[in-house]
Amino acid sequence: MRFGLIRNVSRHDVCTFSSASFRRRNTRWHGTEPCSQHSSWSRYSDLQDAFLIKSRLRSRHLHPRLWSSRKPHQARPRPIAVRPPTHTGIASKSSSLRQQLHHIETSPYGRMAWQQSNAKKRMQMGEVRIGTSGWNYRAWRGSFFPDGLPAKEWLTFYANQFNSVEVNYSFYHLPSERACTAWYHQTPDDFIFALKASRYVTHIKHLVDVQRGWNMFVSRVSVLKHKLGPILLQFPATFAATADNTRHLNEFLKYATKTADSPRIALEFRHESCFDKQILATLRKYGVARVISHSNKYPVPGSLATADFIYFRFHGPRKMFASSYTGVELEQWADKAIALSRGNHPVYAYFNNDSGGHAPRNARKLRRKIESRQSESTS
Numbered sequence: 001m002r003f004g005l006i007r008n009v010s011r012h013d014v015c016t017f018s019s020a021s022f023r024r025r026n027t028r029w030h031g032t033e034p035c036s037q038h039s040s041w042s043r044y045s046d047l048q049d050a051f052l053i054k055s056r057l058r059s060r061h062l063h064p065r066l067w068s069s070r071k072p073h074q075a076r077p078r079p080i081a082v083r084p085p086t087h088t089g090i091a092s093k094s095s096s097l098r099q100q101l102h103h104i105e106t107s108p109y110g111r112m113a114w115q116q117s118n119a120k121k122r123m124q125m126g127e128v129r130i131g132t133s134g135w136n137y138r139a140w141r142g143s144f145f146p147d148g149l150p151a152k153e154w155l156t157f158y159a160n161q162f163n164s165v166e167v168n169y170s171f172y173h174l175p176s177e178r179a180c181t182a183w184y185h186q187t188p189d190d191f192i193f194a195l196k197a198s199r200y201v202t203h204i205k206h207l208v209d210v211q212r213g214w215n216m217f218v219s220r221v222s223v224l225k226h227k228l229g230p231i232l233l234q235f236p237a238t239f240a241a242t243a244d245n246t247r248h249l250n251e252f253l254k255y256a257t258k259t260a261d262s263p264r265i266a267l268e269f270r271h272e273s274c275f276d277k278q279i280l281a282t283l284r285k286y287g288v289a290r291v292i293s294h295s296n297k298y299p300v301p302g303s304l305a306t307a308d309f310i311y312f313r314f315h316g317p318r319k320m321f322a323s324s325y326t327g328v329e330l331e332q333w334a335d336k337a338i339a340l341s342r343g344n345h346p347v348y349a350y351f352n353n354d355s356g357g358h359a360p361r362n363a364r365k366l367r368r369k370i371e372s373r374q375s376e377s378t379s
Contacts, residue, residue: 125338125374126309126346129164129192129229130367132359133313133352136169143357155186162363164192164229166313166350171196171234174216180223192229194266194311194348195221202235207248211255218263230264230311230348232291237298241273246282253286266291266311266348270298280306292336295320303336310340312349314362322355325362334369 135158141147145154158165169175175195183193198217201210221228239245256265267283268291269275275290283290289307294300295315312333316323325333333349341347349366351359 125341126344128337128341128347128349128367128370129194130347130349130363130370131158131162131164131166131351132354132363133166133350134168134354135165137354137357139355140357140360144360155183159187159191161360162367163188163190164194164348164350166194166196166232166348166352168196168352170217170221171199174198174220177220177223180221184224184227187227189227191227192348193221193224193227194229194232194350196232196234202233202239206239206245207252210252214252214256221263228263230266230289230309232266232268232311232313234268234291235270235274237270239269239274240271241276241279246278249279250282253282253288257286257288264289264307264309266307266309268293268313269301272299275299275301280304283307294333296323303340305340305345309346309348310337312337312347314349314351314353316353316358321353322358323353324356324358325353325365327365330362330366331369334366334373337366337370338373 135154136151138151141149145157149157155165167175187193198213200213201207201217205213218231221231253265256262265286266289269279270293280290282288283306287307289305289309289311290301291311291313292301292303293313293315294317296318297315297320314325314333315321317325317329337347337349349363351362351366353359353362
């Protein structure tokens, strides 16, 4: 038996009732005589198939404890609950209140729907940015770039295929202001650049006295304005979590994240000692992401978040920079990306297996798998 609420119910209309009291107040629906005065059902046509609950009602309005909260001196308010009569006009006595509440809680407009809608908001995915590490590869001509397309138009073509790119060039050379301006104008307004910080910071100075070099780099790439995404710091495999390195890391991150408009920072470690709890605590303290990188050459960190965004790098499963990920492997990474992005955390994922044109193909497949899972979760 269905059980519902009349429309246009305010919070003050919530009343107290039980099955017995309801029958007493509505004997014309539960007596032996037919309900002739309600035979037309013109006033209750919207209650025959779906008894709607006002969306602004909160779960506390439906809590059973509220039904017994009426004081003796208070007038009994009109009941907001109605039961449709059976064809005999006699209500079934076998339906308990718990069974009746089940229909409310499973109604698309009921309490459970309200709770689930809020849960979906809390668990919704952040934006997903998937691309490759660089785009200026001649070997991609024919397999990714159309034959005959001038190199100066490659970035524009790339930006029509992906919504983000990781710039490797900045690791070896500080990009000129003219180059950054050209990148800005050749891409759509919602395109994002993730840039790899200069090796001067990570490989030469090892984070020691790098404030001047860091400021120069950030100032230059700020030409990208709102298209500037995370800045990646890739450390060499010799950078271990020694006492000195840990102290230098803490000092650098304290300086690099001191202002509210500081760019997002992601760190890629290639020494297993940098995966310890002390380093993780430092990264969480400053809101810096630990890159989840995958290759056959370096240790793979655990899939966990240390910041309000997630950063993946894929270097190749079997041969560094020159091997392709299988469909099963990409499905596993898609599941990890979706799980980590819960709570509206943006995801940045870049494929660095550029040799043989694997990177753009893998990036497209991963994007399709994530989009497919997103559509399944919302359906």
